[in-house]
Amino acid sequence: MSEDSSYELVIGDVIKQLPLKAQKRKFNLFIADPPFGISFNKSSHEYGAKEYNLYQDEFTPEGYFEFSKQWIEICYNSLVKNGSLYIISGWTNLQYILNALALSKFYLLNHAIWYFSWGVYTKRRFATSHYHILLLIKNKKNYQFYKQKKYDEDVFFWPEYNRGNDPHRIKGHPCQLPIALLEKLILTSSSPGDLVGDIFSGSGGTILAARKTDRDVIGFEIREDYKDIIYQKAKFGKSLSQENSVTLESYLPK
Ligand SMILES: C[S@@+](CC[C@H](N)C(=O)[O-])C[C@H]1O[C@@H](n2cnc3c(N)ncnc32)[C@H](O)[C@@H]1O
Incomplete structure (x- = not known):
């Protein structure tokens, strides 16, 4: 891993801040894990735990659709010609994202599923x-795609992973994606030295994954109070030379 890649966090609304950054350098890849828009609240068992600092997640259906249209268009305009965008979404508001995408110039190359097994117990529903995980590209004839294994299928699964054993998980943010997943997306759709945009940074996992894979990265997060969490998880100001790639073994009990 080289120590030459650059990383940065912008605190502010990505709708305003992203075009400013793209004026200076266009992005090769975006990873977007947008707010779910499900109004999660303190009574929900997982998110109610004290250490979580909830972010504003309330949208009307129309508001969510408009918001999705806005950031998707800004992403399109901020990407290089052979650039790609991954959108990670739960099922609840996926329809608005898909409708917004249908109005965009992006081409949907894959609609993948990340299957996880977290031992969530339900009584009267599955x-x-x-x-x-949606993979969008600008140009069907020219895009980066580097398979990670011979049969690289569109259902991703890390059997040993559950949130409790994630070595990178940090207190303070309610929804953190595993670094193994983020690394896979970055390695598949970009090259070392490329610029990755982490447009809804959250806990900063994408910044860490981009640093670990020698990409330049800019994260955008609207909540000022997540800054320290992001700095800590993405190891701002620290060398990553001791960090190894995330393997399945990372999730096994030590
Ligand atoms: C689903 S979380 C992302 C979690 C992240 N993938 C992780 O692994 O930690 C969405 C994040 O987007 C942030 N956010 C919401 N609206 C935003 C906006 N307009 N600009 C920048 N960040 C925003 C929220 O504060 C929240 O932290």
């Missing part, structure tokens, strides 16, 4: 056990 337990949600997946996220949707």
